[in-house]
Amino acid sequence: MRQRDRYALLADIGGTNTRVALAEAGRMLPETIRRYVNAEHTGLDAVLAAYLAAEGGVDCAGACVAAAGPVHDGVASMTNLNWTIDRSEVARATGAEVVAVLNDLQAQGHALGHLAASALRPLVRGRIAPQPGASQLVVGVGTGFNAAPVHEAPGGRLVVASECGHAGLPVRTEADLRLLQFVEAAHGFPGVEDVLSGRGLERLFAWVSSEAGTPRELRAAEIMAALAAGDALAQATGRAFVRLLGTVVGNLSLIHLPYGGVWLIGGVARAFTPYMERFGFSAAFRDKGRFEDFMQDFHVSVIEDDYAALTGCAHYLQGLMHKAA
Template sequence: MSLPTDEDLTAGLAFPILIGDIGGTNARFGLIPDAGSEPHLFPIVPTGGYKSIEEALISGVLPKDMARPRSAIIAVAGPIKGDEIPLTNAGWIIRPIDMITALDLTEVIVINDFEAQALAIADLSDENRVKVGGGEVLADHSCAVLGPGTGLGVAGLVHARQTWFPVPGEGGHVDLGPRTARDLAIWPHLETIEGRISGEQVICGRGLLNLYRAICAADGKPALYADPAEVTQAALAHEDAAADETLKLFSTYLGRIAGDMAMVFMARGGVFLAGGIAQKILPALQGPEFRAGFEDKAPHSALLKTIPTFVVTHPAAALSGLSAYARAPQRFGLTTEGRCWRP
């Protein structure tokens, strides 16, 4: 990774600025009129409802009576390589040059979606987060953010030279292995991807269903639910033993991966769980399983006990992060090399 240049750190986008968070299922957009204004947020649109981001913006998002954007910064669920950016868990292919042509923009920047989540936690207020377990935040120390959704997103936020540096990656695809006798009974029944079980095979919406079916198969019982929301609802209501165990193990495995990321980034500034699933299963995450999985990191369990964990409750955290960067880019070491397009 190359270090950001002075131009990367200080250059600003032209207002009004379109901001967008493109996930595997939904797309969220906003428009920032100027550096002193909060973004105007538009209704959420499903990515499956439009053929392209340009069609979604022109037909379903931007009102005709509002000032048109002059530039854009978009966060996408997937790696950014080249002029065509396919989304990991959705059908859109982001082509910044097409966006520039269709919307008459002067500049488009594309970053990873969890990079935007990392930008958001630099300014996350207490009312937009819920602490889970012990530990205390050390100011100006590195943080980690991860979140189960359509997939499993992971990013870091490193503080150096009075600047926050977001660190994108594909940490959701790290290997996830069994540790207990119960894990070993369940693991043969999990659906794999090319022969392996990654974090994203278990710790996301479809992964929760994968885990539920494996638990039922291990116990020789029929799977009653075919939707992750049904499993979650049954578990939170304690209506079904298999669903209840699914959510507890889901919390355990999420805790294990969160603890791994805490050690990778030495996240003494905290580990943050973002996305809608974490908010929906907050009661389960406040049980003992998540923190037990997080802290069980011998020989560094004592260290992990000192690192706080939070659930992000901001309704549009990624857009908040993009807005923070768009209005004050000098605060962040966000390199735009290879990720910025102009006419």
């Protein structure tokens, strides 16, 4: 068994997988990372029990959990998974004295500045260098869609939670309106996440194929494989996805003014990185009428570290434990 109260437990709970690791003195330990398929477990307590057993037993000094869903008063309600994460239950499962439950995008925001340069891929280069201490913006595109602004305040970093993936889809063209109506007919409310996510990609392909007069459905992985193979419908789907993503990220940038940089994270964002330039992400990002020149100021990069949220959890928890000491 590992030394008592020496380690902290970290967990990043997505809609599909949960990643768990240990941290020591605020540093996430990569060799301790394990990944669990959520569908194979009844809840987070089962995942944590399996992890702690696999590590030979750990009595944790602290625990920080990042959950893909809204968090209120220490309780997270998963958006794309029928799990509820309660701070008191995490404390019981881990034996930790200090426990935090964050939204997953908040955890990603706390990772900024602590990631290897090799994990950061520039996507859109702004005309001015990112300003130290300026606001930043993290945008997650994976099983779901969400974003969080990151502010450096006198008392430390503040990462503000949101659920902007459930705001309405933007409409610029008649085709956008037809897409909105297509999504609305199937799902009731046409939200951003209904198109800009893994499942959203599947809906977008269904719409593109319907528009082409050959309605069909494919899974997200199949769409990406078809895109790589040059399939015409997959290419049209990818182009529409990237354009809409650029539009939405541009809208969020106007709201939050992230002069410190915009950071795309998540499996879908990483999968689309090779296609962003070809399909016009930067043009869609900057397409804001008389504010197009203003949009030239912002940098956009992709974070290619799949465990960045764990790193963010480690740093956030370390600060919390220092305050509690």
